[in-house]
Amino acid sequence: MKRALFSRDEMMRMNIETLNDRGVKVDEIAEIAYAQQSKWTDQVSRADCRESVEKILSLRDTFHLLQLGAEIDRLTEENKIREPLREILNSDLGLFGIDELFGLELAGLFGTIGKTNFGDIDVNKPSVVARLNYGGKQDTEKCHTFLDDIVGAIAAAASTRVAQIANELEARKDPKYKDIKLDLEI
Numbered sequence: 757m758k759r760a761l762f763s764r765d766e767m768m769r770m771n772i773e774t775l776n777d778r779g780v781k782v783d784e785i786a787e788i789a790y791a792q793q794s795k796w797t798d799q800v801s802r803a804d805c806r807e808s809v810e811k812i813l814s815l816r817d818t819f820h821l822l823q824l825g826a827e828i829d830r831l832t833e834e835n836k837i838r839e840p841l842r843e844i845l846n847s848d849l850g851l852f853g854i855d856e857l858f859g860l861e862l863a864g865l866f867g868t869i870g871k872t873n874f875g876d877i878d879v880n881k882p883s884v885v886a887r888l889n890y891g892g893k894q895d896t897e898k899c900h901t902f903l904d905d906i907v908g909a910i911a912a913a914a915s916t917r918v919a920q921i922a923n924e925l926e927a928r929k930d931p932k933y934k935d936i937k938l939d940l941e942i
Contacts, residue, residue, distance in 0.1 A: 768814035774826050778903055784884040785809045788911035791882060792873060793918050800918050808914035808921075817865060818910065821858050825902030829892075832899040848893055848901045859905035859912075866916035873912035878905065885911075 762770070772782060786806040793800045812818055831837050832845040844852055856878065863874035881889055885908045892900035927933065 762819070764814035764816075767816065767819040768810060771813040771819055771822050774822060775907075778826055778829070778900070780884055780888070780903070780907055782806060782809055782813070785907055785911045786914065788877060788882050788885065788908070789914035789918065792876065792911065792915040796919070797922060799922050804918050804921075805914055808917040809910060811917065812862075812865075812910050812913045815865065818862055818913075821862050822906050822910075825855070825858050825906045829899045829902050832901070833897065845901045846896070846899055848889070848899075852901070855902045855905045858902055859909035862906060862909035863912040863916075866913045866920070869919070870913050870916040873915050874909050877908040877912050881908075 775782070775785075783806065786802060786809045789805040789809060790800060790802050793805065813822075828837070828845070832842055835842065837845060848855075859874050859878060860871055863870040877885060881904075885904050888900040888904035888907060892898050892904065
């Protein structure tokens, strides 16, 4: 039976499978989030960043963007996208910009700071983002036009989520704060 809706656990699992199939590990994304957030606080851990990456991977919008972007890249590799779009995608043409829209939309789930963090990652291309970006441009058999931006956006969103949780925990130390349940589902 065909389905269109999946649970958060299923979406996370399918997203991790898609990333693995495309040569990306969750820990590589978490490492970018850690490097980005550890500049600002020593309260962040790699485990926090990995948990945040997994949380981001379980979101429906992330699922749709990642699955669609990876599929466009795959179809481009298999020459199943028609010209002139195929060459635009194969070359990761800088003026194309739709791939950045995917990244901005995903990172924007965590507000302006998410978008700012994505911009930093998109410009500086740390670790796996650089490997995807430059590898896709040098290897004519591979296309990562969408995936490099999506991976960067996942890292940006995870970094922002870690910061939001840390700030919430800090705010709750105020003695005037009324103790209510902390919702870490952000």
